[in-house]
Amino acid sequence: MSTDTGAGVLVVMEQRGGEWNRMSFETLAAAQQLAGELGATASAAVLGQGISGLAGELASKKVEKVYAVEHELLKDYTPDAYTAALRQLIAQAKPAVVLFPHTYQVRDFLPKLATALDRVAVSDVVSHRVENGQVVLVRQLFQGKVNADVRWAGDGPNFASLQAGAYRADQLADGSAPVENFSPQLTAAEIRTKPLDLFRESQRAVDLGAAEIIVSVGRGIKEADNIPLVQQLADALGAELAASRPICDAGWLPMERQVGSSGQTVAPKMYLAIGISGAIQHLVGMKGSRTVVAINKDPNAPIFEIADYGIVGDLFQIIPELIDAVQKTK
Numbered sequence: 570m571s572t573d574t575g576a577g578v579l580v581v582m583e584q585r586g587g588e589w590n591r592m593s594f595e596t597l598a599a600a601q602q603l604a605g606e607l608g609a610t611a612s613a614a615v616l617g618q619g620i621s622g623l624a625g626e627l628a629s630k631k632v633e634k635v636y637a638v639e640h641e642l643l644k645d646y647t648p649d650a651y652t653a654a655l656r657q658l659i660a661q662a663k664p665a666v667v668l669f670p671h672t673y674q675v676r677d678f679l680p681k682l683a684t685a686l687d688r689v690a691v692s693d694v695v696s697h698r699v700e701n702g703q704v705v706l707v708r709q710l711f712q713g714k715v716n717a718d719v720r721w722a723g724d725g726p727n728f729a730s731l732q733a734g735a736y737r738a739d740q741l742a743d744g745s746a747p748v749e750n751f752s753p754q755l756t757a758a759e760i761r762t763k764p765l766d767l768f769r770e771s772q773r774a775v776d777l778g779a780a781e782i783i784v785s786v787g788r789g790i791k792e793a794d795n796i797p798l799v800q801q802l803a804d805a806l807g808a809e810l811a812a813s814r815p816i817c818d819a820g821w822l823p824m825e826r827q828v829g830s831s832g833q834t835v836a837p838k839m840y841l842a843i844g845i846s847g848a849i850q851h852l853v854g855m856k857g858s859r860t861v862v863a864i865n866k867d868p869n870a871p872i873f874e875i876a877d878y879g880i881v882g883d884l885f886q887i888i889p890e891l892i893d894a895v896q897k898t899k
């Protein structure tokens with residue numbers, strides 16, 4: 570059960586249509602940290618077509634090397650092309666550890682990639698430590714009630730995907746790195762899926778993971794007719810609107826806005842929990858937020874245990890005053 574610490578940590582960044590997935594930078598920060606602890610180096614890879622600009626951006630971070638994995642068959646994501654390209658890159662770069670952000674796309678191809686190399690992928694990691702040169706990864710079980718230590722077995726490459734908000738992108742160290750162009754051998758015949766346009770549903774879908782401020786509403790809002798009140802606050806703050814599960818189950822807001830164990834995991838700079846009690850299934854989805862503000866009429870609501878700022882009171886009195894106050898600052 571050893572990790573070859575000499576061979577470095579590789580991060581596979583995620584982009585779509587030239588736009589970064591913000592979680593990639595959290596993963597890069599984690600890689601810099603882990604590489605430092607292992608006395609190894611961190612490198613970063615970006616896959617796609619026409620990605621030299623993105624690779625150039627990465628080159629300003631503290632990494633040993635940036636791999637620009639460029640091919641026309643990587644223009645749109647397919648699990649076959651990504652797996653084939655990454656297998657070839659890994660064979661050349663020989664990383665001990667390969668880290669990914671725990672995105673939907675990564676969930677789609679990482680098990681295939683790891684299995685193809687006869688390795689396991691440890692998914693949704695929330696933290697790590699290094700003990701006697703060995704990496705110990707922490708994953709949550711039973712809706713976040715238990716933290717489990719996981720160790721990779723065998724030599725690298727060892728794979729892990731990191732949970733949104735588990736690491737801080739603002740702790741990324743800058744530097745200057747060379748960009749190496751890597752052209753994988755790919756043929757159209759080996760790609761079994763044909764990418765079409767994204768679902769209309771998904772095109773409209775909100776990316777709560779990318780939001781800097783989230784106003785999240787719970788059952789304290791009482792009825793669907795009151796949702797515009799929190800929407801007004803979200804608009805005033807330039808925030809995305811999110812909700813606890815009962816609000817989405819009732820159809821008051823779409824499912825894609827649900828935060829929690831069966832919804833999205835978010836880590837904004839500020840998370841306002843309004844009329845949300847703080848059930849564990851909700852907390853696991855937002856506890857990585859930088860600052861949590863809770864408004865609840867019950868002083869014993871569990872949400873206050875993790876809140877940085879708490880307002881005990883009736884949201885129907887507090888929200889209009891907050892909206893007024895925010896608008897006055899503009």
Ligand SMILES: Cc1cc2nc3c(=O)[nH]c(=O)nc-3n(C[C@H](O)[C@H](O)[C@H](O)COP(=O)(O)OP(=O)(O)OC[C@H]3O[C@@H](n4cnc5c(N)ncnc54)[C@H](O)[C@@H]3O)c2cc1C
Binds near residue numbers: 787843846847849864
């Ligand atoms: C398998 C499973 C998966 C789940 N997944 C999720 C998930 O992904 N996300 C999720 O959120 N939940 C999830 N749940 C549900 C979770 O257990 C809770 O039931 C849910 O989070 C509670 O939502 P809530 O806080 O909005 O409602 P409640 O627990 O009913 O809390 C409402 C809060 O509003 C406060 N309040 C009421 N009136 C006012 C007022 N006028 N002003 C201020 N405060 C007021 C109350 O004091 C209370 O604290 C899951 C449950 C299970 C079993």
